[in-house]
Amino acid sequence: MVSISMSxxxxxxxxxxxxxxxxxxxxKTFGEVEAVKGVDFEVAPxxxxxxxxxxxxxxxxxxxxxxTLLRPTSGSATVAGYDVVRQRDDVxxxxxxxxxxxxxxxxxxxxQNLRLxxxxxxxxxxxxxxxxxxxxxxxxxxxxxxxxxxxxSGGMRRRLEIARxxxxxxxxxxxxxxxxxxxxxxxxxxxxxxxELKQSEEITIxxxxxxxxxxxxxxxxAIMDHGEIVALDAPQVLKDGVGADRIMIHTDDNEAAxxxxxxxxxxxxxxxxxAVTFRVPGGEQxxxxxxxxxxxxxxxxxxxxPTLDDVFMSYTGTTIRDxxxxxxxxxxxxxxxxxxxxxx
Amino acid sequence: MSVTSERAQxxxxxxxxxxxxxxxxxxxxxxxxxxxxxxxxxxxRFVNDRIRIVSSxxxxxxxxxxxxxxxxxxxxxxxxxxxxxxxxxxxILCISVMFTAMFAAASIVWDREFGFLREMMVAPVSRSSIVxxxxxxxxxxxxxxxxxxxxxxxxxxxxxxxxxxxxxxxLQLLLAFTITAFGVMIAVxxxxxxxxxxxxxxxxxxxxxxxxxxxxTRGLPGWLEVxxxxxxxxxxxxxxxxxxxxxxxxxPMARHVLDAGVTWWGYRVPPLLEAAVVxxxxxxxxxxxxWEFSATE
Numbered sequence: 138m139v140s141i142s143m144s145x146x147x148x149x150x151x152x153x154x155x156x157x158x159x160x161x162x163x164x165k166t167f168g169e170v171e172a173v174k175g176v177d178f179e180v181a182p183x184x185x186x187x188x189x190x191x192x193x194x195x196x197x198x199x200x201x202x203x204x205t206l207l208r209p210t211s212g213s214a215t216v217a218g219y220d221v222v223r224q225r226d227d228v229x230x231x232x233x234x235x236x237x238x239x240x241x242x243x244x245x246x247x248x249q250n251l252r253l254x255x256x257x258x259x260x261x262x263x264x265x266x267x268x269x270x271x272x273x274x275x276x277x278x279x280x281x282x283x284x285x286x287x288x289x290s291g292g293m294r295r296r297l298e299i300a301r302x303x304x305x306x307x308x309x310x311x312x313x314x315x316x317x318x319x320x321x322x323x324x325x326x327x328x329x330x331x332x333e334l335k336q337s338e339e340i341t342i343x344x345x346x347x348x349x350x351x352x353x354x355x356x357x358x359a360i361m362d363h364g365e366i367v368a369l370d371a372p373q374v375l376k377d378g379v380g381a382d383r384i385m386i387h388t389d390d391n392e393a394a395x396x397x398x399x400x401x402x403x404x405x406x407x408x409x410x411x412a413v414t415f416r417v418p419g420g421e422q423x424x425x426x427x428x429x430x431x432x433x434x435x436x437x438x439x440x441x442x443p444t445l446d447d448v449f450m451s452y453t454g455t456t457i458r459d460x461x462x463x464x465x466x467x468x469x470x471x472x473x474x475x476x477x478x479x480x481x
Numbered sequence: 482m483s484v485t486s487e488r489a490q491x492x493x494x495x496x497x498x499x500x501x502x503x504x505x506x507x508x509x510x511x512x513x514x515x516x517x518x519x520x521x522x523x524x525x526r527f528v529n530d531r532i533r534i535v536s537s538x539x540x541x542x543x544x545x546x547x548x549x550x551x552x553x554x555x556x557x558x559x560x561x562x563x564x565x566x567x568x569x570x571x572x573i574l575c576i577s578v579m580f581t582a583m584f585a586a587a588s589i590v591w592d593r594e595f596g597f598l599r600e601m602m603v604a605p606v607s608r609s610s611i612v613x614x615x616x617x618x619x620x621x622x623x624x625x626x627x628x629x630x631x632x633x634x635x636x637x638x639x640x641x642x643x644x645x646x647x648x649x650x651x652l653q654l655l656l657a658f659t660i661t662a663f664g665v666m667i668a669v670x671x672x673x674x675x676x677x678x679x680x681x682x683x684x685x686x687x688x689x690x691x692x693x694x695x696x697x698t699r700g701l702p703g704w705l706e707v708x709x710x711x712x713x714x715x716x717x718x719x720x721x722x723x724x725x726x727x728x729x730x731x732x733p734m735a736r737h738v739l740d741a742g743v744t745w746w747g748y749r750v751p752p753l754l755e756a757a758v759v760x761x762x763x764x765x766x767x768x769x770x771x772w773e774f775s776a777t778e
Contacts, residue, residue: 206603229605230504240596244526256518257604259511260502268500285529306502337499 155218157182157309157341158203163212165198172198174364175212180341180357182308185331187355188345189445195364196345197237197313203343204234204311217308230258233302233310237317239294243287247278247297250286251304258305272300275330292323299330303338310334312344316351328354349445358445360452367452372445379443379451382420385412386427387436394433401430409456412439416447504605515606519614520621523585527622537584537626541577544695545569545637561735566637568739571722572694574630574649575656575714581626582657583685585619586664590677608775612665616767619661620654627653639725648724655756656717659763663713666770669777692718699741710743716759719743720752 158180165173173195180186188196201207203216205225214221217231241250248269255265273279276296286294295315302310312331316324328351334340344355352358352372359369368375388394394413398404406415417423420440428435441447450456505511527533549566556565592598601611631649634641667684671677691705692714701709709715719742726740742749 204603206599226507226605229603230506234603236596236599238596238599240599242522242526242592242597242600243595244529245522249525253518253522254600254604257515257601257606258504259514259605260504264500264502268502271500304502305504338501 155182156180156215157184158186158214158216158343160199160203160214161212163199163202163214164210165195165202165207166210172364173202176359176361176364176366178359178366178369180343182341183335183339184356185335185342185344185354187352187358188343188361189347189349189352189358189449190345190361191347194361196347196361199361200311200313200343200345204232205229230305231308233305233307235295235298235302235310235312235315237314239298241286241294241297241301243289244285246283246285247273247289248282250297251282251301254301254304260305268304268306272303275303275333276300277326292319295319295323295327296330299327303334303340306338307340309341309343312342314345314347316346316348324348324351349449352445360449362449362453368448372448375448376443376445379416379447381416381418381443383414383416383441383443383447384420384423384427384438385409385414385441386438387412388433389436390433394431397431397433409450409459416451507605507607512607512610515604516610516614516617519601519611520618523588523615523618523622526588527585527625533584534626537581538577538629540580541573541630544576545573545633548695549637560739561732563729563731563735563739564638567639567729569695570634570637570639571725572692572718574627574653574725575692575718575721576689576694577630578623578627578653578657579660579685579689579714581623582619582660583664583681585622586615586661586668587674587677587681589615589665589668590671590674593672594674602777609771612767612771612774615665616658616661616770619664620657623657623661624650624654627657639728642728645724645728649721652717652721652724652756655759655763656714659713659717659759659766662763662766662770666766666773669770669773688712688714691715693743694718697739697741698743699738710745713759713762715743716750716755719750720755723752 156179158178160176160178162175162177163173164171164175176195176199188199190196198207202209203214203221205221205228208222216228219227219231221228242253245253251269251273252265255269260268269282270279273282276299278293278297278300281289281293286297289297299312299315302312316327319327331342331344331354334342346352355372357369357371358375359366360375361367370378386394391408391413395406395408398406398413398415404415404417406413408414424438424440427438446456545566549564549569553565560568589598592601602608604611627650631646631653639645667680668677671680691708691712693709694714698706698709698715698719722740723742726736731739743755744750
């Protein structure tokens, strides 16, 4: 699908409809640490746009600037047509937010939390109950609406937060790691809601995740690393761009295997997640050659079609899991947290 | 219907009608609604939390009945026949309100720790509305607590009249509002509940002890008299005592000693001015609280 790789904003007649989100050279620094280093992108109305990257890549900082919780150091952004700095209240009226950390009042019931939200946002009184019924039914909590949130499970709370974020019919819904720490079943149902929302409401969804498999659901994804966007396109296009398959072998002597791969096959390999990893076009055809010609014994082997992990690796030179274990990165994250303005 | 059969081609979506709402721009009405829901939230939480209702009654009751009864024999000669319980009752009326109001304000720290503060911070309403709603919420909850204390009047030898009840209630409302504003002003800057309780111990207890809730304000040592006149709570305890003592039948000597009134360089401060001091401080602290809350990112 070539059309997806083009900007989704370009119509056939060349005119561009108003974008849901426009970001230009957005920068945020916390003291010495440059958390977001000048990012640019646009999100079209109705799109599900994903921000992908390891912890500390600047995803949450970016989302916080877009939802007016943080002031950008420089650059500009508009959400639903309003400037995030100069028209803060207008932005707030048109966005829904679901944070990583819970923001519910656990002494109140589910329904009370939603009503409180509707009052804060000034939702028309006669529409509060029907709208509440709709969003609560969608996340399957209508029957539990009169129980205190304190008795809800983690998954139920997240679902309630999503319902609350939708309570005022926002034009853009921000989801910051909406499925983090949830069981697979709840994760799947949250993705079902997102798919349902796309069908039933005129809503743009902007989300961050560091689950590669979830990013596949997005219309387009931006890969973020060290505060920069390193790639931005539809997941399929990004994967096609990688071209080659990924081969991972476990050997008795990784050093020797890497040296031999370089000598014999002119392949540059490296160790990732404990396995010698490299990339070749036509992986399946390469495996027999590898077994007959490599002198280092191979204990196990896996060949995989390009995934978003590979996309991530091809742009950043590391897997997302290894990136999260990188001490240097964690240190900069710690510093941001300690400065009291944690990009949470 | 033919329309339905054509629709069947489309991906399966639930057939319910989407209820679409919209968020109006900020207006006075929307700000009022926001303040009101913050006020109601405090009430709902208070009513749901029976343990809190009981626990915040314990301290004033301890002071009133345990201390009042326990020290009564020691103080008999100094009170000219007035029971110590009766004497400290006006002070206890004030501090019961004070503890509850501080507690209500503490929920801001709680909300920060548990994340709910964010929900308020990102709402498209002025932060002032939230703080004002919060202060009235705390004041209302404290007054409910105050009413329970008013009901104890006969148990300590104070008989009711409608003016007395209304007067006490009015003073309690005023004090509750001021203390909540004070508590919110502090709570906005504090990130952990433990720290808040630390501050409570450091500020509220001295305020309570210095205020004259437990002793007459006449004939104090110089340093204590200065502290007493600076303590804002003094200006709530004194009119409260005057009000209650105005309804007691006691000897002129007892009145002279026990209900001496607060003086500034010999000038006896009238109750209305004292109430105005409390109100003025309350408004000032509300303004500071709003300013702090608006400056929080």
